[in-house]
Structure formats: C-alpha cells, structure tokens
Amino acid sequence: MNKTGLLMTAVALVASGVWAQDDNQLVINGEIEIITDAPAPEYISGLDTIYSGWRFRQPAMQQLEMDDFENPASLAIDDAVEQWSMVEGSEGKSCASCHEDVEDSMAGVRAVYPKWNEGAGEVRTLANQINTCRTENMGAEAWKYDGTQMTGAEALIGMQSRGMPVNVAVDGPAHETWKKGEEMYYTRYGQLELSCASCHEENYDNYIRADHLSQGQINGFPAFRLKQNRLIQTHNRFKGCIRDTRAETFSPGSPEFVALELYVASRGNGLSVEAPSVRP
C-alpha cells in the first residue's frame, strides 16, 4: 500500500472509532532492538500479524520500558541479582554455584520456555524449572509459584534473552500439551462465555470500556503492572483474565495453565523477549 493509502486507512480507522496499534519502535537502553511485530506463525489461523502488547500502550507508558532506569521493575531485578548468589538449602548452594554468571548461563533460556524436559517427561515452565533446581539441586524449599521471589528470578532470567525471538517448540513431545492449551484458548468460559480468542484474537485493537485490547502476548512477562505496583507472573494474568469472565478460574502452576502458557507463548513465536515489560 502506498503512503496515501495508508493514511486514508488510518483516517478511516480513527473515524470508525478504532485506533490501530501504533508504529512505534521499541529499543531498550538505546541498544537492544525489540521485534514488536512479526508474521503470525502458520498454526495460528486467526491472525496475520502478531504484535507485542507494548504497541497498544500509551506513549508515556511505552517510554518506561525503553530505559532500565525508568523501568519500575528494576528494584525487583536488584533483589533477584542478590538472590542469585544467596546460599540456601541442605546442599549449601546458590544458583550461582552451578550456573555462575546469570548473563552468560541464562542467555536464550526464556525464549524457548515452556519446554519439554526429557528426564521428567513433561513440559516445564521456567518457574517449574527454577523450583526443580531449588528442591532437587539445592535441597531448598520451593518458592510460591507466582510469589515475589519467583517472579523476580524469572524477570532476571528473562532479561538475559531480551531482543531474542521467542521460539518455543510446538511439535515433538510437547505437542500434546500444546494442543490442550490451544483448546483452552478457544474455550468460552464463565457466565460471560468469553474465550481468550473472543478478546485477544477477534477484538484486539478494540476498546473494552477504557482498555485497549492487545493480542494478550506473553513475550513481555513477567510484566510490571502499574495498577498493582509489582511484577505480575504469566499465570497470574491468565487467572485474572479467566476470573473476569465470571468463571471458576485455574491456579498458578496448574497443569492447565502450563499448557495454556505453552500455547500462548507459541502465538508469539517471532516476537522478541522483552521481559520485564511495563503495563497499565
């Protein structure tokens, strides 16, 4: 489409009350380029282009994610850095004892999670893997699945993959779990009978009251939510979205949410990891 064509489309969209997601580019700290739109993976029939949630936010909020000094998640990151080398549990070890420098050992990890774990014969989320390391490798207590420490550790590990494209495996041994997640995504839960797709596929870019609907991508998770003034974990977000359909929701860490996370992550294959993101 030529420039005039684009302009006219934009005018038409604004006139009909629909506000297209913007064309802003996300570059963090002036150096990490984030891919915020990409062609939809071929197994997603309802979308042509996938967009990061960042593209639907107001410029002032977008700005908070462009500079780590402004990102309100930075305090949680500081705590997580300290935690990384904190010795805990019966084995007298910290994460650093085995994984050394988080920047080297965890680069690229977030981008491929949730991931099939051969030994355990199951799909593991990053949080599941961290807790397995705590209980089995450190002899320490598992963290609360969506608690402060876990979410902080996820944000720290996630950061080491910023700019790298999300690339979770949807076939092979993970496929069965992925299919379950896909089914959940299109299930119309609760008294309002709404599926994830009702809002984030059929209606992204529309407004539901004052909320500008995004595609509900998780490439930016954990996300710092200004409304809650803390980092929010993926399953926490899922829980809230299902609760808002007046449904009985699922619990963070449940097999259902693990499957849903794998599927939703795969809808973002091709977008960059941008954790920790900043959201309203």
Add this chain to the structure above:
Amino acid sequence: MRRTLIAIAGLGLASMAQAQEVSPLNVAFDEYGEIAESLTGTPGDPAAGQKVMATKSMGNCVACHQITGLDAAFQGTVGPSLDGAGDRWEVAQLRGIVADAKKTFPDTVMPGFYKVQGFIRPGNAFTGKAGTEPLPPLLNATQIEDVVAYLVTLKE
C-alpha cells in the same frame, strides 16, 4: 399454573408482580431468538434502563457499545453503535438480544443477560471461585425490560 401463582400472590401488589415475572429458566424464545412476551408484564422505564446500560456494576453495555445520547466516558468498540437500534429491531427482537444474544447472533461475544445455566466452569460472580447453576442472571427481569424500553427510544 399461572392461576395458582396469582392466587398465592394475592397477598400484596409487590409479590404479585414478582409472581408474574418470567423466570430465566422459562423464557419463551421463538426460532429467531425473539421473546414476544414481556418478562414482567409491566412497561419498562427507559430512564432506569439508560442507567443500567451505563453502570459498570449493572449492564455495563458501554463496555462494548457506543451510544451517542448516553453520558458515559470510555465507550467500548467491541460491539456496534446502538444509535438507531430502535429503528433496526422490533421490541421482541431487542428483548431476545438482551436476554440471550446468542439466540440471535450465534457466535457473538455479547453475554446473555438473562441466562443462568449451561456455562463452562461457571463462577461465583468475579471471585474466581466456582458458582452453582442456575446462577443469578446478570440483570433481573425488571432491568431487562427497562433496558429494552430505552433501546426502543434509540431512533435516528
């Protein structure tokens, strides 16, 4: 049946109105999703209906729809503008759409405001906990009739 109900309700006007109310479990939709009979037997109040539509804890229709004549900030864009709805639809159609829109638009995202069962993982309002069917309807019969009375006035 109806006779007995009326007889039982002979105690007072208020309870009589209640007895004549059509329960969410007994609504008579026709094959097009219309409801010919009023759910209350009394005419709705358009002013009250307008309030139900604009109020978040009630109908919150403006979460999805725009209505020019309605004073509510942040009207959503998920559904069409309701301006002129009174020209496009008959009363029976409007009542059917508000009570259970899926009987008129099969795949719509619009919730059924007088539907109480047949849900997947029904919840107890917004608590995230399980609810027991039949759930209380999102709007009661009077509110539905009030909303319908207001929609009828939306002419262009």
